[in-house]
Amino acid sequence: MYDYCVIGGGIVGVATAREILRRHPDASLLLLEKAGSLGxxxxxxxxxxxxSGIYYEPGSLKAELSRRGAEATKAFAAEHNILFDVRGKLLVATNPVEHARMVALYERSKVNGLDVEVIDRAELIRREPAVTGTGALFVPTTGIVDYRRITDVLADSVRAAGGEIKLGVEVVGITESTDGVAIDSLEESWSATQLVVCAGLQADRMxxxxxxxxxxxxxxxRGEYYELPEHRSKLVHHLIYPIPDPDLPFLGVHLSPTADGKLTVGPNAVLGLAREKYRKFGFDGRDVWEYLRFRGFYxxxxxxxxxxxGEMRDSLSKRGYLARCRKYCPELTRGDLLPRExxxxxxxxxxxxxxxxxFMIERTPRSVHVLNAPSPAATSALPIAEMIADKLGQPRRS
Structure with a gap:
């Protein structure tokens, strides 16, 4: 019998395991992950x-946790010598409709207490000569980091505190009783006084x-990316984003420098044919059948x-994808778009x-389920972990 079991080895699950052991250093904890590696x-x-949290509804968990998470992520990376770079982000308006949305987004940023600057066309071109638009919002606190590296360091802390991590374990049964929770895989079974499930793409099934x-x-x-060739990796310095459509849940195709020195373009947002297959046209019949039977999908x-x-067309046509990028970065060419996973x-x-x-979290007497944790979940992982730990009881030996 473990005090705690965590299902899910993404950054939220591993951060939660670390936070539990920080609060209860004598507790026993088991983390189970289906994949062969964490994150x-x-x-x-x-x-x-x-x-930074600029997009999110004032008062929402996203707005609060992304602001706190950005600070916590930078502090954690600095403490553990993980490379990160705070370059700032430019959200670029390219027409009158987007310019009006930009103004509204600026007003929201003030309500959320963020440091945001409005710049005009001339200043935009001065800062980023390859970028064009009618104006932009500059968010200086936006940065870049390798979240998988952060996850690995968090996992090191879990192991150092006595926590166990098992990889390649697919959970097929969860049974909650008044005394605890039984967790079954195809090969083994475990019991825990309390369970946390951070299953991401499998959250509803768990x-x-x-x-x-x-x-x-x-x-x-699916969010499909391209990567620019090495000689184009310095095309922009800042992260370059379009002004998002408030009626859509995705932020649009953007130019993002990465922590390892690359420059990526993406992602788009195409209906996936599988939850966990990353190759183009990867297909899982169970995944598709489930959402085809679901009324909300229609x-x-x-x-x-x-x-x-439009997203599907641009997924199939590099020309269409390129046109979305050229709205704010007109010197990009088809030859600049190299494949990326x-x-x-x-x-x-x-x-x-x-x-x-x-974010959406469900509590039962013996478990906490993270049911929805979209972007900015990686940024917000450390304060999400604190929030989950707040919902848990004391270990049985306390």
Whole structure:
């Protein structure tokens, strides 16, 4: 019998395990991860941005936790000599509609208490000669880091504190009782007084496995990236983002320097044919069949038909993808777009078709389930871990 078990070895799960052992250093803890390495899925397939929180609804968990998380991530990276770079981000407006959205976004940033500067076209070109637009918002606190490296260092802390981490373990059974929780894999079984589930792309399935009546489903969206050739890696210094459409859950195709010196373009947002297959046209019949049977999927499809068709077209055509980038960086060419592995976002959708934008956490007497943790979950992982630990009881020996 362990005091705590954590299912999920992404950055949120590993950060939670570390936070539990920080608070209860004598507790026994087991972390289970299905993949063969930690941070393999969403943690290891994102653009590595330390988000500031400018986009998020004032008062939402995203707004609060991304602001706290950005500070905590930078402090953790500095403490453990993990390379990070705070370059700042430019959100570029390219037409009158986007300019109006930019002004509204600036007002939201003030409500969220962020340091944001409005710059005009001339100042934008002065700072980034390869970028064009009618103006931009400059967010100086945005940075870049390798979240998989942070996850590995967090895991080192878990092991140093006596926690056990088992990889390649697929959980197939969760049974909660008044005394604890039984966790079963195909090969082994364990018991814990309390359970935390940070399953990401499998969050809905793990919740149903535990007997929780969930009214949502995870629908996968592929985020496809390109990488610029080495001689173009200094094309921009800052992170360059478009002004997002407030009616869409995704931020749009952006130029992102990475912590290892590369420059990436992306991601788009294409309906995925699998939750955990990253190659183009990767297919999993179970994943597709589940969302085709889900009523909420059709509501999302109807509401976003035009956008979805555009995303699919640009996924199939490098020319279309390039046109989206050239709106704010016109000197990019088709030859600049080199292949890079895609990411897959776990998008929670309610039965009525509502996209869940904020973090969503469910508590039972013996468990905590992180049901929705989209971007900026990596940025927010450390304060999310604190919030989860607050919901847990004391270890049985206390």
């Amino acid at each position: 393999f899925h969403q943690t290891g397939h994102n653009s590595g941005v330390i988000h 919740a149903r496995l535990a007997g929780i009546a969930v009214d949502f489903q995870i629908i996968p969206f 509501s999302v499809a109807r509401a976003n038909m035009r956008t979805g068709m 895609a990411g897959i976002r776990a998008q929670a959708v309610l039965r009525d078709g509502t996209l869940v934008h904020d």
